[in-house]
Amino acid sequence: ALSIDEASAVRSFHCADGELCFRFQLEETAGLGGMGQGGSNAGDNGVGESASALAFDHSGRRLLVGRQDGKVRVYNFSSGQCLAECIPPAGHGSGLGAHACEISCVMGLRDGNLSYIVACGWSREVWVWPDQRDGLGFTVEPLHCMKGHREDVTCLGYCCPNMLASGGFDGQVMMWNLSSGTPRGKALDHEPLKKAESDGSTGPSAFVKSEGMTVCVEQLTFINLLNETPSPMLVSAGSDARLRFWSVVSST
Numbered sequence: 001a002l003s004i005d006e007a008s009a010v011r012s013f014h015c016a017d018g019e020l021c022f023r024f025q026l027e028e029t030a031g032l033g034g035m036g037q038g039g040s041n042a043g044d045n046g047v048g049e050s051a052s053a054l055a056f057d058h059s060g061r062r063l064l065v066g067r068q069d070g071k072v073r074v075y076n077f078s079s080g081q082c083l084a085e086c087i088p089p090a091g092h093g094s095g096l097g098a099h100a101c102e103i104s105c106v107m108g109l110r111d112g113n114l115s116y117i118v119a120c121g122w123s124r125e126v127w128v129w130p131d132q133r134d135g136l137g138f139t140v141e142p143l144h145c146m147k148g149h150r151e152d153v154t155c156l157g158y159c160c161p162n163m164l165a166s167g168g169f170d171g172q173v174m175m176w177n178l179s180s181g182t183p184r185g186k187a188l189d190h191e192p193l194k195k196a197e198s199d200g201s202t203g204p205s206a207f208v209k210s211e212g213m214t215v216c217v218e219q220l221t222f223i224n225l226l227n228e229t230p231s232p233m234l235v236s237a238g239s240d241a242r243l244r245f246w247s248v249v250s251s252t
Contacts, residue, residue: 004065006050024080026051026065026073057108057131058115066103072119072129084138086117086129089145109158111178116143118164120153126166128181144181148174157220159232163248167217173236175248188246190215190238215240222248 001013008026013019053066062083063075070088075081092101104121108131115131117140126146151170158164163184164176171190176183192213216239222232234246 002054004051004054008051053103053106055106055108058110064106064108064117066106066119068102070101070103072103072106072117084140086140089127089142092123104154105156107156111160111162118156120156120166122152124149124152126153146176146181148183154217155220157222157234159222165220165234167220167236169216171215171217173217190217190244192240
């Protein structure tokens with residue numbers, strides 16, 4: 001398991017017992033190494049925008065670090081070398097106020113023969129970059145800029161083939177075609193619920209809509225129920241401590 005703090009210190013833990021494996025400090029100087037087992041390296045760390053999201057790429061060998069300035073840096077997890085920097089779309093990253101492009105979630109995924117880096121955050125958009133290939137240079141331009149959310153985008157989910165989900169602070173979930181960057185279907189909304197005054201029923205009738213409350217989408221994932229559903233099911237975790245299961249029809 002991995003964690004990162006605002007000072008860009010990354011910690012690795014054993015999942016079995018929670019013990020700390022090692023700690024390293026990310027270098028803020030792009031293109032230089034900055035990780036080392038058992039301690040931190042001196043350098044230009046702690047300067048500039050802080051890290052705000054963390055994930056492995058699809059192979060599990062590289063570290064994806066989302067930042068408050070909207071950039072995503074790709075690090076070799078073994079050597080600590082900064083391999084690439086994914087930059088925000090044109091017009092983002094300046095003049096929008098402090099941390100207006102902050103990344104709240106980043107993920108690396110592989111769809112068929114293609115690999116992508118996907119991020120979302122305070123820009124209310126979802127950005128997709130082609131995964132870095134040798135010889136393409138250090139800076140990676142975005143492939144898609146997906147717009148449609150009304151509030152900050154808090155989380156992402158992916159299902160092969162070609163299906164991406166994004167959840168917002170206002171409870172809205174949007175589905176996207178990954179390869180084209182276009183919406184698919186209608187947006188899903190998390191209606192806030194409260195326990196109804198009933199005779200003890202535990203079914204859907206036991207809950208009614210609660211006015212004046214917002215349910216933030218905190219996590220998204222897809223699951224396959226073998227021999228039960230014809231297509232993957234989307235599961236969302238809300239700030240109201242409830243899981244919601246959505247039937248998602250797969251399409252190209």
